[in-house]
Amino acid sequence: MNESSKTPHGGKAIISIDDLSFSYDYGKTDVLRHISLDIPAGRVTAFIGPSGCGKSTLLRCLNRMNDLVDTAKITSGRIRILGQDIHAPDVEAIELRKHVGMLFQKYNPFPKSIYENVAYGLRVQGVKNKAILDQAVEESLQKAALWSEVKDRLDFSALGLSGGQQQRLCIARTIAVKPRIILMDEPCSALDPIATARIEELIAELHEDFTIVIVTHNMQQAARVSDQTAFFYLGELIEFDDTNTIFGNPKAKQTEDYISGRFG
Amino acid sequence: MFKVTAKNSRASKAGNPFRSSSSRRRFHDGLGTGLFAFFTYFILACVLGIIGKIVWDGAPVIFQDEAPFLNTDFFAKSPMTLHEFQNEERELIRLDQDDFVEFQKNNPEAVIVNEQTHSYSGGGILGPLVGTALLVLVCMLMALFVGISTAIYLVEYAGEGRFVSILRLAIMNLAGVPSIVFGLFGFAFFCLSPLFPVFTETPDWEKSLFAIPIWFTDGYFSFQGWGSSLIAGSATLAVMVLPVIVAACEESLKAVPKGFREASMALGATKWQCIRTAVLPYAVPGMLTASVLGITRVAGETAPIMFTAAVATKGKLPWQDAGGSGLSWLSNVLTQKVEALPYHIYNISKLPANQALDEMRYGAVLVFLLLVIGFALISVILRSHYRKKLKW
Numbered sequence: 001m002n003e004s005s006k007t008p009h010g011g012k013a014i015i016s017i018d019d020l021s022f023s024y025d026y027g028k029t030d031v032l033r034h035i036s037l038d039i040p041a042g043r044v045t046a047f048i049g050p051s052g053c054g055k056s057t058l059l060r061c062l063n064r065m066n067d068l069v070d071t072a073k074i075t076s077g078r079i080r081i082l083g084q085d086i087h088a089p090d091v092e093a094i095e096l097r098k099h100v101g102m103l104f105q106k107y108n109p110f111p112k113s114i115y116e117n118v119a120y121g122l123r124v125q126g127v128k129n130k131a132i133l134d135q136a137v138e139e140s141l142q143k144a145a146l147w148s149e150v151k152d153r154l155d156f157s158a159l160g161l162s163g164g165q166q167q168r169l170c171i172a173r174t175i176a177v178k179p180r181i182i183l184m185d186e187p188c189s190a191l192d193p194i195a196t197a198r199i200e201e202l203i204a205e206l207h208e209d210f211t212i213v214i215v216t217h218n219m220q221q222a223a224r225v226s227d228q229t230a231f232f233y234l235g236e237l238i239e240f241d242d243t244n245t246i247f248g249n250p251k252a253k254q255t256e257d258y259i260s261g262r263f264g
Numbered sequence: 265m266f267k268v269t270a271k272n273s274r275a276s277k278a279g280n281p282f283r284s285s286s287s288r289r290r291f292h293d294g295l296g297t298g299l300f301a302f303f304t305y306f307i308l309a310c311v312l313g314i315i316g317k318i319v320w321d322g323a324p325v326i327f328q329d330e331a332p333f334l335n336t337d338f339f340a341k342s343p344m345t346l347h348e349f350q351n352e353e354r355e356l357i358r359l360d361q362d363d364f365v366e367f368q369k370n371n372p373e374a375v376i377v378n379e380q381t382h383s384y385s386g387g388g389i390l391g392p393l394v395g396t397a398l399l400v401l402v403c404m405l406m407a408l409f410v411g412i413s414t415a416i417y418l419v420e421y422a423g424e425g426r427f428v429s430i431l432r433l434a435i436m437n438l439a440g441v442p443s444i445v446f447g448l449f450g451f452a453f454f455c456l457s458p459l460f461p462v463f464t465e466t467p468d469w470e471k472s473l474f475a476i477p478i479w480f481t482d483g484y485f486s487f488q489g490w491g492s493s494l495i496a497g498s499a500t501l502a503v504m505v506l507p508v509i510v511a512a513c514e515e516s517l518k519a520v521p522k523g524f525r526e527a528s529m530a531l532g533a534t535k536w537q538c539i540r541t542a543v544l545p546y547a548v549p550g551m552l553t554a555s556v557l558g559i560t561r562v563a564g565e566t567a568p569i570m571f572t573a574a575v576a577t578k579g580k581l582p583w584q585d586a587g588g589s590g591l592s593w594l595s596n597v598l599t600q601k602v603e604a605l606p607y608h609i610y611n612i613s614k615l616p617a618n619q620a621l622d623e624m625r626y627g628a629v630l631v632f633l634l635l636v637i638g639f640a641l642i643s644v645i646l647r648s649h650y651r652k653k654l655k656w
Binding site: 063065068070094095097098101102104106108109110111120121123124125170173174177 | 525
């Protein structure tokens with residue numbers, strides 16, 4: 001096994017991926033090949049690489065979002081989160097997703113009120129107590145740095161918010177369920193630079209409470225927000241190390257070429 | 265200078281290099297355009313002709329000069345016989361059956377000369393109108409329930425595959441089946457076969473497959489078939505409109521962004537929670553509006569209800585005719601024959617013409633047309649309303 005695929009800090013791994021191969025066409029062609037990667041708890045890990053390198057696919061494996069694709073198939077290896085194999089027969093994807101939240105590329109609040117958006121995750125879990133919901137909504141919005149902007153219009157439609165606010169609302173919605181891990185799939189790609197900066201600040205604050213895995217196209221962003229970075233190319237993990245090392249002194253030639261902008 | 269020859273004379277004579285090269289080509293071009301335009305306007309003329317004729321002849325029947333401007337008798341009475349006679353002063357008098365009976369009762373000595381009766385030429389269209397409304401309502405409930413369920417299965421659960429494609433093709437093919445075939449199918453399946461239960465206190469043991477006594481009443485659910493009835497006609501119409509409804513509902517479901525489903529699932533919702541809370545609320549308005557249009561289409565069908573539900577004439581409205589109370593009343597309403605507007609129009613069109621009957625025909629057709637246009641309008645208004653409201 002590749003030496004660099006272990007947690008760079010030697011810290012405790014919360015997600016450990018072992019020899020994972022994944023296919024979108026019943027196993028005919030693998031879009032991820034023999035990925036082994038340990039993601040440490042309480043830190044921000046960035047996945048970078050050119051389009052089609054499999055970084056988003058890997059992210060979607062981590063909360064079994066790929067289950068929604070009929071033709072998807074894991075062809076080898078396993079993923080352990082908090083020590084549990086997430087594809088074990090007695091693991092239910094729904095329970096897993098309560099612990100592994102996800103933020104999407106295109107902010108996608110429901111066309112409901114701001115309050116209902118944040119309360120959604122708790123409601124589907126059966127929470128009906130208004131006081132608990134109220135508190136969770138306020139806490140989550142505060143953590144997502146949105147409370148002061150929306151506290152007077154919680155009953156207004158979420159679609160009236162700006163793009164950046166909508167994405168922060170999606171963050172609030174995710175953290176209301178109190179996941180251990182938050183997966184972010186290019187969370188800023190649809191946002192302007194100022195909104196992006198606010199999300200990045202938020203990521204820096206959130207990583208104290210959550211383990212964050214972020215997929216990004218933007219290498220500067222990876223450099224700014226992450227503690228360690230994994231570089232993927234053509235479905236393979238090329239290099240995984242401290243962000244400073246990846247961007248300052250990469251070991252692999254392909255990594256160096258990519259971060260210096262020679263391709264991708 | 266070169267000599268002007270026949271070949272290049274056109275270009276050089278006027279000094280205009282863009283002059284039309286051939287009058288023949290221009291003629292063909294014009295002919296083509298004219299032909300296409302002609303057929304287009306021909307269709308327009310047909311539509312205007314049909315609607316114009318109906319409105320021209322029908323409007324005097326259903327509207328009147330003085331308040332309330334609507335011929336209330338036409339809407340408040342069911343079809344009945346018209347009595348035409350002359351009185352002492354040889355004045356022509358026309359009275360509906362009920363008015364005629366009243367007249368004779370009040371004036372036993374009245375002179376009635378040259379009395380003629382015209383069946384179906386008097387009264388109004390209350391019965392057929394109510395019948396069609398009930399058929400459409402029950403049909404809509406059935407078709408929406410089955411159609412939405414099917415669409416949800418196809419879009420959200422079934423995934424893609426050969427079997428699902430065949431399934432979809434089969435549903436679509438239903439749309440191509442002639443309406444009389446639906447009529448015969450409905451008659452055999454819903455009316456005659458003992459697969460469908462009626463609630464009754466006296467099961468027809470000859471026909472009944474079996475009957476389940478219902479403990480809190482005196483009655484039974486008797487599986488003896490629906491017979492020719494409101495519910496059988498509605499079910500036949502519902503089967504007929506299903507392909508339209510399923511297609512419309514599928515489109516509405518697909519129009520809901522994938523992001524809603526993903527977000528919902530990522531928050532730990534089950535599949536059904538996801539569909540119920542993050543997909544259906546945004547798809548239902550589209551489903552309803554599109555379905556209304558489809559249902560308008562079958563509301564006009566005569567063939568499917570000819571054997572399964574319709575009756576030419578009926579004294580009372582369905583709910584006046586039904587005995588019993590509660591469940592048995594409901595069952596009685598649903599299992600009796602009804603008059604229906606398209607069937608009524610068909611019937612009165614077969615009869616030999618007279619002036620009064622002509623008025624009835626055009627009046628009925630105009631009301632029918634307005635009804636259909638009204639439904640279509642409602643659907644369009646609903647759609648634009650929800651389009652504005654549900655934007656993402």
